[in-house]
Amino acid sequence: MKRKSAALWFLPALVLLSIVVLYPVIRTLALSFFHDSLATGFRAEFAGLANFRRLVFDSRFHSSLLTTTFFTVVSVAVEFLFGLLLALSVDALHGWRSLVRTIFLVPWTLPTAIIAVLWSWIFNDQYGVLNAVLMRMGLVESPVTWLAAPSTAMFAIIAADVWKSFPFVFIILLAGLQNIPQDLYEAIQIDGGGRWASFRYVTWPHLLPFVFVALIFRLVQAFAVFDLVWVMTGGGPGGATETVSIYTYQTYMRYLDLGYGSAMAVTPVAILALLGIALYRLVQMKYEELF
């Protein structure tokens, strides 16, 4: 009886998920094996692996993949470092903890497109606050056109992403830290372990599952970055900040190459899935080794 009603309660969510998630995913996957574009008059013609073969030789896809990987690795690494340091220091706090936590969480709650507009203004060459500060400090002589040069544009996007997303890592790791039983620290103190030893043998192993969750979420989100780049640079200058999702959007919406665009959408998912599994295995192995 209880089981039946549970299933019934689950039904609306299942129907909704099927409509908005399952159907598009299956359709995109299916479409990636077809030619369906302007040239075919939007009739799907079976293509086998032709779309994926085309991806292998598409230099623009390669460079967008590299750009996305660079963005993901750098911004997630910095976010992780900031998040961990902040979580450790807030965990050591005795009062004010919830206030500090709330303040740091604000950037995470803002919509990305709005954050992108905000940071484009910070990095604006004529009116931006960053140039104003740098010039007043005498660090630069003339305004830097942050978003107009390939390397500085990428830096600007990473800075915005770090600002938005490190609170997420922070909050997850903080939850992990607060879960660690205090008696373990006492035990290691009795054994004569210092600060490093308690981090190495108590904090880190207990935190590892939380690290895994935070990293997986951030890696997947960063790899799929669209809105931040779209609003701040549109993928420019000279395609230097074009990520896979931007190229996919262009292919699908602008070039109207639905089959190829679908293949382009499916491929990163496969890459991410493999990456996720690898990371999971790694953590699992480490975990067994630690205990």
Add this chain to the structure above:
Amino acid sequence: MAVIPILGLFALSLRGPARLSAGLSILMEPDGTGVWRDLFAEFEKNHPDIRVRLVEGPPATNTREDMYSTSFLSGAAGYDIVYCDVIWVPKFAAAGWLLDLTSRLSPADRQDLLPVDLRAGSYRGRLYQVPAFTDAGVLYYRKDLVPRPPETFDELERMAREFKTSERWGFLWQGKQYEGLVTVYLEVLWGFGGEWIDSETGKVFLDRPEALHALEFLKRTIGSISPPAVTTYIEEDTRNLFQNGRAVFLRNWPYVWTLMKETPLGAEGRVGMAPVVHAPGRESAATLGGWGFAISRFTRDPEAAWQLVNFLTGPEQLRKVQLRMGRVPSRKSLVPPEFVPVLEAARMRPPIPEYAQASDILQRWLSAALTESATPLRALNEAARETRLLLGEARQ
């Protein structure tokens, strides 16, 4: 339970809004001068049963192009009228999203509209877009400095060198990675007797010597007769520099001519206009641009839509827009005489459905060569290879 209201909304959207009277919607650029609003008001007065809804979209044209595509892909009657750039025509027509207007255009209009614009508004011999405004690349020069406008690339380089000073550059053009760079490059390419793509056969000519000469010419100007930052300039950057007296030559569009008259330089008659330059023994060729009106296949009221298109492209209406926005109408009777020689030499960009993609390939590699991340030879070979792959792949 949450599903029920959502499904309800879904059903409602399938049914569509009730059809009370003919309402037409159109997506356009922001109506800064208010001239479009005035024209729609005038139209509604003459056609009391039709309402026009103007959606003012973003000024970036490719964003509006994507907005139209999204609406068409969903198959719904989002916009009835398409305010259409000539380079969208092949794509939208090939997708079957525009109504064939060939038989609707009156013989009188067919006579008066510029033939080159009518060709640009057509796809495979059928007319899909009624031309409204025309555009073609023009060379502006400082009449007070240069005795006569240059005709060849060498003359342009020589004169630019001769009259440039520490305050004044020789030659301004649009070098940022965007559609404008393609239009500039095409004029140089055609001026050397080269070709980009044969739209009939899908043949690509970017790895021919003419294409290399053209790219090397543009690259040579950077830092010598053109400012190093030219690779970041779009139309307005170059116009502002030129009208402040900071350059001898400027490649730009006809709208500059109207605006220039209001500046000291233009008012004193120190600016002249000439066809773009070419190699000796070749002909000047300007890249053709332009805007017009098309009708969505998904419109519920094609008759009313045609009434509006016919009204907007009428001589009186185009004249009003010409006076208020400085645009050049696509009608022989309204083209200012000074633009006639330029427009006669105007050439279309290849009318292929894959245009946006082909242009992106060219932009990317031109920009790479101009900003020194690839040699001109390699850039053009790569662009040729990728374009062949695109056209071959798409056409199997």
